[in-house]
Amino acid sequence: MQRTSWEKWNGHNGSIFWLTGLSGSGKTTLACGAESELLRRGVRCVIIDGDRLRQGLNRDLGFTEEARLENMRRAMEIADMFLEKGFVVLVPMISPYESYRKQIKQRFGPEDFAEVYVKCSLEECEQRDPKGLYRKARAGEIKDFTGIDSPYETPIQPNMIIDTEKYGEADAINALVAYIESRLNNI
Amino acid sequence: MQRTSWEKWNGHNGSIFWLTGLSGSGKTTLACGAESELLRRGVRCVIIDGDRLRQGLNRDLGFTEEARLENMRRAMEIADMFLEKGFVVLVPMISPYESYRKQIKQRFGPEDFAEVYVKCSLEECEQRDPKGLYRKARAGEIKDFTGIDSPYETPIQPNMIIDTEKYGEADAINALVAYIESRLNNI
Numbered sequence: 001m002q003r004t005s006w007e008k009w010n011g012h013n014g015s016i017f018w019l020t021g022l023s024g025s026g027k028t029t030l031a032c033g034a035e036s037e038l039l040r041r042g043v044r045c046v047i048i049d050g051d052r053l054r055q056g057l058n059r060d061l062g063f064t065e066e067a068r069l070e071n072m073r074r075a076m077e078i079a080d081m082f083l084e085k086g087f088v089v090l091v092p093m094i095s096p097y098e099s100y101r102k103q104i105k106q107r108f109g110p111e112d113f114a115e116v117y118v119k120c121s122l123e124e125c126e127q128r129d130p131k132g133l134y135r136k137a138r139a140g141e142i143k144d145f146t147g148i149d150s151p152y153e154t155p156i157q158p159n160m161i162i163d164t165e166k167y168g169e170a171d172a173i174n175a176l177v178a179y180i181e182s183r184l185n186n187i
Numbered sequence: 188m189q190r191t192s193w194e195k196w197n198g199h200n201g202s203i204f205w206l207t208g209l210s211g212s213g214k215t216t217l218a219c220g221a222e223s224e225l226l227r228r229g230v231r232c233v234i235i236d237g238d239r240l241r242q243g244l245n246r247d248l249g250f251t252e253e254a255r256l257e258n259m260r261r262a263m264e265i266a267d268m269f270l271e272k273g274f275v276v277l278v279p280m281i282s283p284y285e286s287y288r289k290q291i292k293q294r295f296g297p298e299d300f301a302e303v304y305v306k307c308s309l310e311e312c313e314q315r316d317p318k319g320l321y322r323k324a325r326a327g328e329i330k331d332f333t334g335i336d337s338p339y340e341t342p343i344q345p346n347m348i349i350d351t352e353k354y355g356e357a358d359a360i361n362a363l364v365a366y367i368e369s370r371l372n373n374i
Contacts, residue, residue, distance in 0.1 A: 001226050039188050046272060057264040060257070070247070077244040078265060085233060 006086035010044045012184045014086040016079050016108055017176075020095040020155060021118030022147050023133055024125035026164040026172065027092035030118060033173035034180060038088060043184065046082050048075050050093030063144040069100055076104050083112060088180060092118075096146050098153040114183065116176065117158035122147045124165050193273035197231045199371045201273040203266050203295055204363075207282040207342060208305030209334050210320055211312035213351040213359065214279035217305060220360035221367060225275060230371065233269045235262050237280030250331040256287055263291050270299060275367060279305075283333050285340040301370060303363065304345035309334045311352050 061067040137145035206214040248254040324332035
């Protein structure tokens with residue numbers, strides 16, 4: 001069945017929102033908050049979570065540059081499968097490389113894809129350290145950790161920036177939901 | 188959102204139907220035919236097609252035993268993602284190894300998973316040869332081709348057998364749809 005038929009069935013178009021940012025910046029929190037709200041409003045929504053993928057589909061991958069690209073590539077392919085079914089797809093995933101994010105953006109095109117930069121300084125992320133990963137990275141127990149000994153390239157032209165240092169959780173989620181809704185059509 | 192909530196929303200439970208069989212046995216034809224009919228009846232349905240995966244998500248994989256297992260593993264993980272959204276998931280994929288099919292079966296359990304053996308003799312598949320692959324394999328142009336120089340282990344205890352040598356396309360599709368519907372509850 002064509003994607004347009006799914007969109008008709010779902011009552012809205014499919015669309016991908018790729019949330020990039022440092023570990024601890026709030027990507028997953030934002031995605032989960034937005035998902036709940038969108039579901040409440042009857043929007044069919046799925047989260048392709050970077051961390052969760054690593055426990056399942058991507059459990060064979062490490063954190064070298066090559067593995068990170070493969071990690072993103074697979075997330076992109078899965079996002080595409082759900083897009084075909086007319087889903088709103090939220091992808092919270094560090095995605096540190098600008099060039100690869102650009103490739104993903106180009107593959108889907110501006111109608112179907114938005115890059116959301118979840119902005120938060122390294123200092124703040126390190127202070128939050130919700131999973132204790134920065135501490136481990138500083139202690140050398142984790143290698144190739146983004147922001148510490150692996151680069152994060154700040155998005156040059158994201159479709160939206162959500163600054164989670166400035167805004168509280170509820171406000172940040174509301175902003176994301178409003179942006180997503182602005183890109184949805186009732187079909 | 189819990190899977191049960193999705194199932195309520197969709198109006199039926201999610202379930203996986205794994206179609207195993209030789210290349211040319213009719214797996215994809217059956218899956219596509221069943222999908223059309225199920226969609227017509229309002230069942231949310233997705234096909235995770237082995238051949239199509241190899242053009243996207245699994246484009247990095249070859250046909251060694253290891254690569255085939257990885258191919259199946261990824262299909263299983265994606266099937267799980269759609270199952271979580273209450274989809275009927277059809278997976279047409281050669282899946283030649285009994286031991287690995289058993290693992291997949293056990294992971295999902297008998298409520299959520301059914302193994303459908305699409306039965307067709309090698310001779311008949313080779314005669315059909317819809318993609319000219321057997322000819323190439325016999326000529327040595329393709330290596331590790333299932334049934335020729337790579338094994339296919341016949342399912343020992345499949346949930347259903349569809350014999351595509353005995354039954355015509357329409358009958359085979361009807362049988363599959365009837366079986367799927369027998370495993371669906373209106374929720």
